[in-house]
Amino acid sequence: MKQVELQHETIALQQEQGLWKDGNFLKLWTGQSLSMFGSQITTMALPLVAVMTLNATPFQMGVLHAAEYAPFLLFGLIAGVWVDRLPKRPLLIAADLGRALLFGLIPLLALFGSLNIALLCTVAFLAGILTTLYSIGYQSILPYMLGKGQLIDANAKMEFSRSVAGVTGPGLAGLMVQWMTGVFAIVLDALSFVVSGILTSTVSVKEPQPKKEGQANASVWKDMGEGLRIVFGSPCLRSIAACSATTNFFLNMTQAILILYATKELGFTPVEIGLLMTLSSSGAVLSALMSSRLVARFGFGPVITGSAFCQGIAGLFLFGAAGGKTAAFTMLFISMFLMGLATTVYNVAQVSFRQSITEPELLGRMNATMRFIVWGVIPLGAFAGGSLGTWIGLYPTILTAVCGGMLSFLWVFLSPVRTAADGRTKGADA
Template sequence: MTESTDSAGSAGSEDSADSGDGAPAAVAGGRERSALWRDAEFMKFWTGEGISQIGAQVTTLALPLTAVLTLDATSSEVGLVNAASYAPFLLVTLLVGVWVDRVRKRPLMIAANAGRALLVSAVPLLAVLDLLRIEFVYVAALLIGVLTVVFDVAYQSYLPTLIGKEHLVEGNSKLQGTSSLAQIGGPGLAGLLIGWATAPYALLINGGSYLVSVVSLLAIRRPEPPPAQPEQRTGLWRSVGDGIRIIWQSAHLRACALQSGLYNMCWMSLQTVFVLYAARRLDLSPGTIGLLLGTGAVGSLGGSLVARGLKRVMGLGPAILGALLLCCVAPVVIPLAPANGGIVTLALMVAAFALIGAGGTMANIHIISLRQSITPDELLGRMNAGYRFVSWGMLPLGALIGGWLGDLIGLRETLFVTAAAFLSAVLVVFLSPVWRLKDFPAQIGTSPETTAAVGS
């Protein structure tokens, strides 16, 4: 799931002062102090995005566990639930990217979270009426996925306009840190809620988190600039194609997107099978499964804290490659752990998930920043959408492959196959110019045809 966050040059490694209603500005002498911590509008955005992350983490575990525990779903059916959740990244991401480039982003985020609140709350309401069926879980997962696409593409394109590109490293590091905390608390919270209220009703509580996020986003008062109007209006399908061309014509973006797609495919295969493996082979409770995934994500928080220092010491490219090695080798520990559910098994799995989280987050911080720093503002929506189309579009494929292999060769055997496949993501970056970068390259041209001019 590798994406990342850093701005061009060394921006974000120093602090800055808030300049009223505008984005934080640097002070005299080139030094900055206390940038985004003192920016009230960013703090509102950070709060809303963070609560959304927690809600998404609860949904990610509670929805498939609803299928497993309430509807007695098979491995293939759980794979279909996860596939439906991420299919919109393949089906509608490019269209959403064109839309995001043409409108203001904050209203889209608000509407998306309001819709997610409604959908996740509908599952327990149907359960109360004894009308919940696996088919509705598929539909809910699909629609929640569509709204997640809208929110994610909009928020990544909104951030540079809110804080300025010179603060992207700091802003993205804070957002990645919040994402890590959500991964720590979200699965554990989901497991506890499921244990206390059962899986469907945990989603009702989760619906409230999205509504709190809506309130936080509504409170932002910094004006969002209108989207840039092109001199010549481009047709819809030409604009959709631009999202792919922007990435394909840049060696750096192309390699990052391909490795992300491979990594995400393997991760979703692992996640689909692991929930079943932990529940049925290891006989772990929902609360333990959630806490296991959550404590493993402590590594993500650690990765977000050291990522900037790692880049400073190693350089951008080596830091990305080293982080990927860490998170792509660790998955083999999961099926190697004894299949008895004992303390050794739990300790090894916590260590594996911690290493996966640390490496993935460090890579994400730098890859997202690389993307944002070299892409002009007017192309950010299409670039983010094209990138998500390639990278997140592989998630439903991974879910289907994991579910199919789980039924065909067994759960533990599928975990071994998936662990080996993770190394393909490392190979893509090693064979590209990305790992040789010392710092951020020059910004790409303002038209898709000139994106091959990225500096090295």
């Protein structure tokens, strides 16, 4: 028991050392924060453009949401091979600048009257490919920049930025859509990616040497298979992947149609939707501030399992998101606030745990496989949400998703993850 407490104290001490004085991390963190801010605007603006400008149907909303995340399912595994084989910093820069160009096309298409659902989905899909590379790349580059004891704090800071962006981005997007148009709100996203790319280009990181010619010609399929073996061969990684995938599938059944439900059936304006997302995102901000302390105090396992359980509980409040506008707003706020609180803690803990138990040279493939599984189900969930929304209605679809999401925590609760302390488990290897 004393040994475990000492390990937790060591983790807490390492977390406090160095990051605020680490210029490379601060530049990467600042760029990532700006990118997240812009992405939050687009997350709000894209579906509002589809609903209010292009009059999208529930099915089309499902397709749009699916298009954003389909690249994780189609290209996630091979992206991990590229991240492991190529220098990561140039990949991050290219992904940022490429997304800036793609999102910059949306207002241009609208200006010439050429924007339609098909083109909106195409841009979302192509940007999703670059997001796939970026998200795997930045998770894989952190262990080369920081010590293991600093990873929890670094991931907490990244999640804090995501949370703050979640507070400010949707509200600003709602105002811009209300006062101008959604397509021009997306201009801010494009600019944020440009700044992020510039900041990342100034980062200096000691990356591994490129593979020698013989190694570089090794089978891509073999490398992808190795990534699958890393995840599925580990009871902990396997159960985390299953838990996250189950949550994402049912959560995105709801998210695909939530804005359509809020505008068409509840009568919310873009400003009211932005206000709802802004207020509810404060839960994620609070949890980002305390997540590293929770892990240091209780260990990875209890925090991962407990936060996964709370994600399911948060969904129950969506049962009350019907009827009067004020009551529906209140229930949506409580549900989204608690979901943000639990999800941020869960993400900080499970990502840091994964990074701590995986060899650095395998991080790209491990992260890619996890993304392939965890985010690969998002388009499937979105498509299911759009289809069910058309078939049985929007509110019944939301309730169906809530019931399914409540069971996701069982994957980690019934696995060795539950007893994990600092990258080791009792009775099983990670």
